[in-house]
Amino acid sequence: DTGVSQDPRHKITKRGQNVTFRCDPISEHNRLYWYRQTLGQGPEFLTYFQNEAQLEKSRLLSDRFSAERPKGSFSTLEIQRTEQGDSAMYLCASSPPRSRAIYTGELFFGEGSRLTVL
Amino acid sequence: AQSVTQLGSHVSVSEGALVLLRCNYSSSVPPYLFWYVQYPNQGLQLLLKYTSAATLVKGINGFEAEFKKSETSFHLTKPSAHMSDAAEYFCAVSLNFGNEKLTFGTGTRLTIIP
Numbered sequence: 001d002t003g004v005s006q007d008p009r010h011k012i013t014k015r016g017q018n019v020t021f022r023c024d025p026i027s028e029h030n031r032l033y034w035y036r037q038t039l040g041q042g043p044e045f046l047t048y049f050q051n052e053a054q055l056e057k058s059r060l061l062s063d064r065f066s067a068e069r070p071k072g073s074f075s076t077l078e079i080q081r082t083e084q085g086d087s088a089m090y091l092c093a094s095s096p097p098r099s100r101a102i103y104t105g106e107l108f109f110g111e112g113s114r115l116t117v118l
Numbered sequence: 119a120q121s122v123t124q125l126g127s128h129v130s131v132s133e134g135a136l137v138l139l140r141c142n143y144s145s146s147v148p149p150y151l152f153w154y155v156q157y158p159n160q161g162l163q164l165l166l167k168y169t170s171a172a173t174l175v176k177g178i179n180g181f182e183a184e185f186k187k188s189e190t191s192f193h194l195t196k197p198s199a200h201m202s203d204a205a206e207y208f209c210a211v212s213l214n215f216g217n218e219k220l221t222f223g224t225g226t227r228l229t230i231i232p
Contacts, residue, residue, distance in 0.1 A: 003161075004161065031218065033218060033219075040127070040224065040225075041224055041225075042208050042210070042222030042223050042224050042225050043162070043208070043220075043222045044222070045219050045220065045221070048218070048219065056219065091161070091162070093162075093218070095218050098216050103216075104167075105150070105152075105167055105169060105215050105216060105218070106164040106167070107162075107164070107218045107220065108161075109154075109161035109162040109163070110161050111159065111160060111161045112161065
């Protein structure tokens with residue numbers, strides 16, 4: 001088990017470009033979360049999936065943002081027409097089924113994808 | 119709605135000294151509280167959690183936290199700081215156990231002075 005993996009780790013883009021981040025959760029984890037962390041702030045919830053279904057989206061997730069988890073495994077977060085205010089660390093986290101004996105309420109985080117919009 | 123407030127964005131302690139990181143919560147229902155740690159260039163890692171069982175919770179690396187309802191606090195402590203404790207610490211709250219939609223505080227960066 002290699003943990004939650006995120007790619008790319010760093011992305012520098014020009015304003016107006018589209019970017020996509022990928023998250024591979026721990027295998028057999030059915031829930032996957034996206035959080036955003038800006039400088040000097042704690043992580044803020046963006047959206048989450050249970051298997052392939054997107055169950056909740058934050059108001060922070062404008063219509064320029066879209067997230068998918070097509071087969072209930074990896075997830076992508078796409079930002080269209082990036083703005084300087086989108087510069088942040090995008091964190092992915094996963095957790096196992098609540099019915100499993102190993103469930104402890106812990107979220108397992110990846111190392112994040114840092115976006116810089118020039 | 120729930121929230122957490124972390125007092126002190128930066129805390130410095132000498133190696134071997136007591137570590138105290140403060141967290142106060144606001145919640146309309148009995149909260150579930152967490153402390154996560156973020157080491158440089160690493161993902162957040164759970165230190166400990168309160169889920170309405172024992173009010174004194176022990177976590178990894180010698181950390182513990184006490185849930186005090188009367189003070190709406192969940193402060194993190196460690197009796198003796200080690201250089202490896204240097205990191206950013208986040209307090210977080212959720213509505214119920216199993217709800218991983220967490221509301222995080224702004225974090226406290228802990229520096230250890232040799």
